[in-house]
Amino acid sequence: MSKVTIVGSGNWGSVAAKLIASNTLRLSNFDDEVRMWVFEETLPGGEKLSEVINKTNENVKYLPGIKLGKNVVAVPDLENAVKDADMLVFVSPHQFMEGICKLVAGKIKASAEGISLIKGMEVKKEGPCMISTLISNRLGINCSVLMGANIANEVHDVEGVELCGTLKNIVAIGAGLVDGLEMGNNTKAAIMRLGLKEMIAFSKLLFPSVKDSTFFESCGVADLITTCMGGRNRKVAEAYAKNGGKRSFDELEAEMLKGQKLQGVLTAKEVYEVLSDRGWTEKFPLFSAVNLISQGLLPPSAIVQHADNNSR
Numbered sequence: 001m002s003k004v005t006i007v008g009s010g011n012w013g014s015v016a017a018k019l020i021a022s023n024t025l026r027l028s029n030f031d032d033e034v035r036m037w038v039f040e041e042t043l044p045g046g047e048k049l050s051e052v053i054n055k056t057n058e059n060v061k062y063l064p065g066i067k068l069g070k071n072v073v074a075v076p077d078l079e080n081a082v083k084d085a086d087m088l089v090f091v092s093p094h095q096f097m098e099g100i101c102k103l104v105a106g107k108i109k110a111s112a113e114g115i116s117l118i119k120g121m122e123v124k125k126e127g128p129c130m131i132s133t134l135i136s137n138r139l140g141i142n143c144s145v146l147m148g149a150n151i152a153n154e155v156h157d158v159e160g161v162e163l164c165g166t167l168k169n170i171v172a173i174g175a176g177l178v179d180g181l182e183m184g185n186n187t188k189a190a191i192m193r194l195g196l197k198e199m200i201a202f203s204k205l206l207f208p209s210v211k212d213s214t215f216f217e218s219c220g221v222a223d224l225i226t227t228c229m230g231g232r233n234r235k236v237a238e239a240y241a242k243n244g245g246k247r248s249f250d251e252l253e254a255e256m257l258k259g260q261k262l263q264g265v266l267t268a269k270e271v272y273e274v275l276s277d278r279g280w281t282e283k284f285p286l287f288s289a290v291n292l293i294s295q296g297l298l299p300p301s302a303i304v305q306h307a308d309n310n311s312r
């Protein structure tokens, strides 16, 4: 029987654990138990998060109020969590994946299959590396991706799906800035439209095989709309603009998200490195502006000038 381990236990990781655990109970070829690796932390009351999850069946910090299923077992030791798994579901913020891969390499079954729900990418001197590629290369296993409501295999465009999930986080920062500046829905729609155009153009420059149709799937335009309306990147960027850029994204993230992590600021920085390196910054005014604003090098209002100059 196949065993599943979730590598990550934040907001989305906990949702994934709950859904997967309800499926393993009804599928006879899966072991009922789902292990969920928990990056251990001590809660304000002095208890360990993993112990509280196992006692209450609830991730009280990252998904409070929702029972995960009694077959979800929180495991604070990463090696112990992954060693017997036939299926590894990766759902950590992307900035921690390099370190996680180092700890997991050589400690898993050779036949294990990976699936990544992670929205982000890594940038190295030799070029950007999608997180599923990092996982495959470092761990020597296959790694699919699942984003929006599509399994990558069903649209046959792994890079396109993963780039949608990665790049929409930059656009969400732009949308949040416009919300914070109270510029209204027309301007926000202009940012989203320009953002989608830049997502498609950037993806195709990096991976010519990426298909236009992927951007009209749930992982593309639907996820873009969701994140620009109700996501964390949008919310923190709104606060950043409302404060006139005087309080940093790091400070607002810590205060507003209480341990959850933003992907958009880091992704904008990583994408900007690629744009600068390849001389593409002028082709991507929105991506560039989001990075320069979030690094404090331009005021929040610069987002509107970029949308206005480039959305026609």
Ligand SMILES: NC(=O)c1ccc[n+]([C@@H]2O[C@H](COP(=O)([O-])OP(=O)(O)OC[C@H]3O[C@@H](n4cnc5c(N)ncnc54)[C@H](O)[C@@H]3O)[C@@H](O)[C@H]2O)c1
Residues within 6 Å of the ligand: 008, 009, 010, 011, 012, 013, 014, 038, 039, 040, 062, 091, 092, 093, 094, 096, 117, 118, 119, 120, 259, 260, 261, 262, 263
């Ligand atoms: N939350 C959502 O609605 C949502 C939806 C779809 C996809 N995603 C994607 O899922 C991925 C994971 O996000 P999330 O929302 O589950 O996480 P989160 O932002 O809610 O939580 C942060 C997680 O990082 C862990 N962490 C902190 N420091 C760490 C370290 N040094 N090493 C390893 N882990 C550390 C924390 O314990 C916590 O589990 C991201 O790529 C995100 O874009 C999130």
Ligand SMILES: O=P(O)(O)OC[C@H](O)CO
Residues within 6 Å of the ligand: 119, 169, 172, 223, 226, 227, 230, 231, 232, 233, 234, 262, 263
């Ligand atoms: O809350 P955000 O901005 O990290 O977005 C969450 C999801 O990626 C939306 O699908």
